[in-house]
Amino acid sequence: xxxxxxxxxxxxxxxxxxxxxxxxxxxxxxxxxxxxxxxxxxxxxxxxxxxxxxxxxxxxxxxxxxxxxxxxxxxxxxxxxxxxxxxxxxxxxxxxxxxxxxxxxxxxxxxxxxxxxxx
Amino acid sequence: xxxxxxxxxxxxxxxxxxxxxxxxxxxxxxxxxxxxxxxxxxxxxxxxxxxxxxxxxxxxxxxxxxxxxxxxxxxxxxxxxxxxxxxxxxxxxxxxxxxxxxxxxxxxxxxxx
Numbered sequence: 547x548x549x550x551x552x553x554x555x556x557x558x559x560x561x562x563x564x565x566x567x568x569x570x571x572x573x574x575x576x577x578x579x580x581x582x583x584x585x586x587x588x589x590x591x592x593x594x595x596x597x598x599x600x601x602x603x604x605x606x607x608x609x610x611x612x613x614x615x616x617x618x619x620x621x622x623x624x625x626x627x628x629x630x631x632x633x634x635x636x637x638x639x640x641x642x643x644x645x646x647x648x649x650x651x652x653x654x655x656x657x658x659x660x661x662x663x664x665x
Numbered sequence: 666x667x668x669x670x671x672x673x674x675x676x677x678x679x680x681x682x683x684x685x686x687x688x689x690x691x692x693x694x695x696x697x698x699x700x701x702x703x704x705x706x707x708x709x710x711x712x713x714x715x716x717x718x719x720x721x722x723x724x725x726x727x728x729x730x731x732x733x734x735x736x737x738x739x740x741x742x743x744x745x746x747x748x749x750x751x752x753x754x755x756x757x758x759x760x761x762x763x764x765x766x767x768x769x770x771x772x773x774x775x776x777x778x
Contacts, residue, residue, distance in 0.1 A: 636708055655711055
């Protein structure tokens with residue numbers, strides 16, 4: 547079974563702190579994603595990566611950065627946390643679909659989520 | 666811009682009923698469509714993935730169909746159980762939209778024992 551592990555299930559941080567959210571997948575997937583989920587707004591893509599050291603902005607990248615130094619690990623960084631970044635953060639990974647381009651990804655697998663509260 | 670709509674927003678049924686959840690999308694140029702379930706406070710669990718060239722996929726009591734031309738997918742759950750209670754989301758991967766999935770808002774399902 548595919549396992550996507552998010553290191554922290556619950557975090558409480560103060561405004562202005564630097565926050566790291568870590569995600570590790572064990573299936574050698576090329577693609578990794580960070581979403582946030584908010585009531586009434588659904589899931590929104592923050593960043594994704596289709597290879598080591600490669601990243602692409604999603605729909606709401608402002609206030610976030612990412613790092614992918616190793617294929618299995620994708621980190622989301624909040625340089626200076628703000629209260630409007632209080633949310634559920636979800637990491638996902640997927641293989642590249644056979645015969646497809648880097649954008650034609652296969653099935654998406656999610657981690658358990660990290661609930662971040664910024665005070 | 667691709668929009669994904671899920672109807673109904675919420676559904677409550679007695680145990681044992683067969684039920685259908687609906688997902689519609691506005692742009693038929695998709696790579697695939699995926700159904701997920703989400704339990705409260707948890708991540709999403711993949712249920713079924715349908716590629717654009719496929720018409721349906723089955724897994725146990727679940728069957729998902731895809732009609733790309735009409736922009737519709739249905740998730741059929743047979744013989745529902747209380748453990749099926751969760752939020753069900755569909756998501757489409759749009760051609761020409763990079764690596765992004767567009768998610769519906771979900772259907773909250775409650776199966777009463």
